[in-house]
Amino acid sequence: MVKTESRRPGRRSISSSPAGAVTGRLRRRRPPSSSPRPPGLTARQRAAIWVRRHRLAPYLLLIPATAVIAWLILWPAAQIGLFSFQDYGLMQIIGAQPTQWIGLGNYSQILHDPEFWLSLRITVLFSLVVVPLTLTVGTLVGLLLSRLGRKMATFVSTSALLAWGTPAVSASVIFAWLTDPDGGIVDWSLSKLPSWLGGGPHWAEFSWQNSALPAYTVLTALLVWMGFPFIAVTVLAGLRTIPAELHEAARIDGAGPWRSFWTITFPLLRPVFMVLLMLSIIWDFGVFTQAFVITAAPGNRDEFNLGLYEYFKAFTQPPAYGMASAIAFILTLILLIITVGYVRASVKQGEVR
Amino acid sequence: MTTAPAPLAARRARRPGTAGKRARRALLNLAGLLVALVTLFPVLWMISTAFKPPTELFSLTPHPIPLHPTLDNFRHVIDGTGVTDSSNNPIPYWTFLRNSLFVTIVAVAVSSLLALLAAIALARFKFRFRTTYLIMLLIVQMLPQQALVIALYIDFRSLNLLDSLTGLIAVYTAFALPVTIWMLRSFAASVPKELEEAAAIDGAGAWTVFWRILFPLVTPGLVATSVFAFIFAYNEFVFALTFLGVDTPRFTLPLFVQFFQGHSTSGTDWGAIMAASTLFTIPVLAFFLIIQRRLASGLVAGAVKG
Structure with a gap:
């Protein structure tokens, strides 16, 4: 009781609690006879007392990190919003002309740009395919891992970890090589497949990068490959929290694996799945590096997703920072809406404590 | 357990569920092996390609392991x-x-x-x-x-x-x-x-x-x-x-x-x-x-x- 009282920083312990007598004495500037310190307080001591009295310690500790985040993340995010209402291009960035507020000009220009709608459609369709696919594959591997023997499980999860750990640029370059029309193993395998499996010599030298559908097929494979390990490991961790008796009871009652998943596993892990779903949507909707390497190297405008469309608006000549900011703002808003869902799911799961 | 005498093993196999269980286990291991191989393949292919001479990169029959491994690519890089x-x-x-x-x-x-x-x-x-x-x-x-x-x-x-x-x-x-x-x-x-x-x-x-x-x-x-x-x-x-x-x-x-x-x-x-x-x-x-x-x-x- 006294113990906790004595070390709790704050006004109460200094002014009223008997255990805070030392600091209390210092504050009241008792004569030096009762303390070895010289009369008066050094600036440092005075500051320390001031911090304690106003319970400032947590705020002081947060200042450096918050300042960096505010400067390099929050302020740029606000700036995107500001720029999106301005005419901001080459003339403005070199300082030849002042920036001008043009109201919703950028937005109306974008909304009338067919490229915007194409890239939005590509982004949405892509997410609609990749998110369920990654979640399904990841969950299946997680379930598989929970049933395997220890050695096999370690082997599988280690290889999954390696896929997860492969840097985005490396993974993209590898998939570009796998699907290269000249020496790629994918085209070679497809051309050797019997025709009833969809293979055939027409696959030889098939170019995966020249139009949107093949390019995004490669991107889908890439993102599922990179994304499923995280899902699998998380689902596996979730599965371990479910008492084995539940599944056993279901089996004795005659439930098959399908039924037992949907009546036991899924409802119990629903919060985990919600978080995974939100995260997957956010990542796949905003995928950039992989899309850049797989599709944008040849620079086909009809293969842009929202992120690439925005990026190339800003960073190809002539730069249109204002318009790009408007697209970036729209992209950010969409992601924020999904993030709200993610935050709510996290709060429900008790992560924000 | 695995070294049980033959008649015992036969009796075990006849017991309902045991053979099925073993088959299930084998099937699971096979699935695990398949998942691991598919997952590892891109990384392994990257490493194998890095050791291949140009003639093997675009050969008509790609080999998983380079026939004539070389360090030229690394030297080049x-x-x-x-x-x-x-x-x-x-x-x-x-x-x-x-x-x-x-x-x-x-x-x-x-x-x-x-x-x-x-x-x-x-x-x-x-x-x-x-x-x-x-x-x-x-x-x-x-x-x-x-x-x-x-x-x-x-x-x-x-x-x-x-x-x-x-x-x-x-x-x-x-x-x-x-x-x-x-x-x-x-x-x-x-x-x-x-x-x-x-x-x-x-x-x-x-x-x-x-x-x-x-x-x-x-x-x-x-x-x-x-x-x-x-x-x-x-x-x-x-x-x-x-x-x-x-x-x-x-x-x-x-x-x-x-x-x-x-x-x-x-x-x-x-x-x-x-x-x-x-x-x-x-x-x-x-x-x-x-x-x-x-x-x-x-x-x-x-x-x-x-």
């Missing part, structure tokens, strides 16, 4: 005949490795320090806006980098931080912070408060309590989180691409690997790209294998961007 500076001198691989390591190590050190302070505040004190701050961290983590890069590019241009590694360090520090704080917070919260209280009763000041008690106990957590920050900064592509432009001598490794692909002079030299990508990737994967155990728990503890 390390000597730097692929990427040149503005006066056409080749840049060796070591330059990019040094750039990457410099940026990453400084960013990780700074962000770990700042995150540690913030994590202590969030784990040890109750104050107003604490929940708000945590939610802010979650949201900030999700802001798309390709959106923020526009504003950062404009800001850094006026601050003269483009074409410099300092700018990258600043950005990597900032973007590593939310996740690092988030994860460190749970590590700091798991240190029993009683230890600090006991030290305080023994007369230790706030600084001593932090330095002698809290810090040593949080160190494992600090190591785990700095690994995440390290991997983020080492792999980062968008900011490096935008800030460094064509300033090849300042390139970091991801840019180097991608540049190789996008700007090869005579067709795409896949052997060299795979060698570059192998040199870039293997350290990360080795890292992953070493910290595997901690990683799994960390993955679940905090959502980490992949």
Whole structure:
């Protein structure tokens, strides 16, 4: 009781609690006879007392990190919003002309740009395919891992970890090589497949990068490959929290694996799945590096997703920072809406404590 | 059990369920093997390609293991005949490795320090806006980098931080912070408060309590989180691409690997790209294998961007 009282920083312990007598004495500037310190307080001591009295310690500790985040993340995010209402291009960035507020000009220009709608459609369709696919594959591997023997499980999860750990640029370059029309193993395998499996010599030298559908097929494979390990490991961790008796009871009652998943596993892990779903949507909707390497190297405008469309608006000549900011703002808003869902799911799961 | 005499084994097999169970086990193992092979294949193919001579790259029957393994691709990459500076001198691989390591190590050190302070505040004190701050961290983590890069590019241009590694360090520090704080917070919260209280009763000041008690106990957590920050900064592509432009001598490794692909002079030299990508990737994967155990728990503890 006294113990906790004595070390709790704050006004109460200094002014009223008997255990805070030392600091209390210092504050009241008792004569030096009762303390070895010289009369008066050094600036440092005075500051320390001031911090304690106003319970400032947590705020002081947060200042450096918050300042960096505010400067390099929050302020740029606000700036995107500001720029999106301005005419901001080459003339403005070199300082030849002042920036001008043009109201919703950028937005109306974008909304009338067919490229915007194409890239939005590509982004949405892509997410609609990749998110369920990654979640399904990841969950299946997680379930598989929970049933395997220890050695096999370690082997599988280690290889999954390696896929997860492969840097985005490396993974993209590898998939570009796998699907290269000249020496790629994918085209070679497809051309050797019997025709009833969809293979055939027409696959030889098939170019995966020249139009949107093949390019995004490669991107889908890439993102599922990179994304499923995280899902699998998380689902596996979730599965371990479910008492084995539940599944056993279901089996004795005659439930098959399908039924037992949907009546036991899924409802119990629903919060985990919600978080995974939100995260997957956010990542796949905003995928950039992989899309850049797989599709944008040849620079086909009809293969842009929202992120690439925005990026190339800003960073190809002539730069249109204002318009790009408007697209970036729209992209950010969409992601924020999904993030709200993610935050709510996290709060429900008790992560924000 | 496996060496049971034949009649017993036969009797066992006849017992309902046992044979089915064994078949099920075999099927599961087969599925596991298949998953592992499909998962490992791209990485293995990268390594195998890196050792192949040009004639084997485009051969009519690709072999999983190079028939005539060669180190030429690696030599090519390390000597730097692929990427040149503005006066056409080749840049060796070591330059990019040094750039990457410099940026990453400084960013990780700074962000770990700042995150540690913030994590202590969030784990040890109750104050107003604490929940708000945590939610802010979650949201900030999700802001798309390709959106923020526009504003950062404009800001850094006026601050003269483009074409410099300092700018990258600043950005990597900032973007590593939310996740690092988030994860460190749970590590700091798991240190029993009683230890600090006991030290305080023994007369230790706030600084001593932090330095002698809290810090040593949080160190494992600090190591785990700095690994995440390290991997983020080492792999980062968008900011490096935008800030460094064509300033090849300042390139970091991801840019180097991608540049190789996008700007090869005579067709795409896949052997060299795979060698570059192998040199870039293997350290990360080795890292992953070493910290595997901690990683799994960390993955679940905090959502980490992949």
